[in-house]
Amino acid sequence: MYLFSADFFMHLADRLHGPMSMRFFLQPVVAIALGIKDGIKDAKAGTPPFIYDLVFKPQNRQSQLKSALKTLLKPIIIAIVLDAIVQFMMFRFVWPGAAIIVGVFIMGLPYALARGISNRIMTGVLERRKA
Numbered sequence: 289m290y291l292f293s294a295d296f297f298m299h300l301a302d303r304l305h306g307p308m309s310m311r312f313f314l315q316p317v318v319a320i321a322l323g324i325k326d327g328i329k330d331a332k333a334g335t336p337p338f339i340y341d342l343v344f345k346p347q348n349r350q351s352q353l354k355s356a357l358k359t360l361l362k363p364i365i366i367a368i369v370l371d372a373i374v375q376f377m378m379f380r381f382v383w384p385g386a387a388i389i390v391g392v393f394i395m396g397l398p399y400a401l402a403r404g405i406s407n408r409i410m411t412g413v414l415e416r417r418k419a
Contacts, residue, residue, distance in 0.1 A: 291385050299379065300390070306378050308370060315367050316398040322359050323402025330403065331410035338403040356403075360395055367391035 290296055304312060327338065335341065338356070341348050368391030372382045 290383050291389065296383075296386060299375075299386070302378060303371070303374055303390075306374060308374050311367070311370055312394065315363070315370075315394045318363055319360070319395045319398040320402040322363070323399040323404075324406040326355065326359055326399075327403040327406030328410045330407045331414060335407070337405075337407045339400055340404065356396075356399065360399055364391050364395045367394050 303309065323338075330336075330338065335348075336345065338352060341352050368387045371387040371390045371394075372384070375382045375387060
């Protein structure tokens with residue numbers, strides 16, 4: 289099993305310094321920008337922060353995931369394809385599962401954190417304006 293093996297982590301470290309390594313900076317920046325946009329929209333709609341809502345409000349989980357997927361589908365696909373290209377360039381082989389994990393992680397984590405944090409900040413700003 290390649291996923292989460294020593295080879296997986298060694299290859300991941302190699303990708304950080306290999307061709308197109310700038311994507312490990314640019315793609316999370318894009319994800320953060322998208323998360324901020326959605327977090328502000330959530331705050332204006334009165335929706336709780338994204339991760340909190342996912343974990344503690346199962347009734348909202350489906351709509352939150354649908355919203356995140358709508359925003360992130362194309363960027364995640366691009367991240368997966370870019371990782372597959374880099375794998376082929378570096379190792380002459382593509383592990384699809386690894387490309388999916390890297391693509392989702394590179395876009396999903398920064399997006400979720402930025403969406404929740406920007407929601408918290410914007411909620412505070414909106415509350416101060418009301419007071």
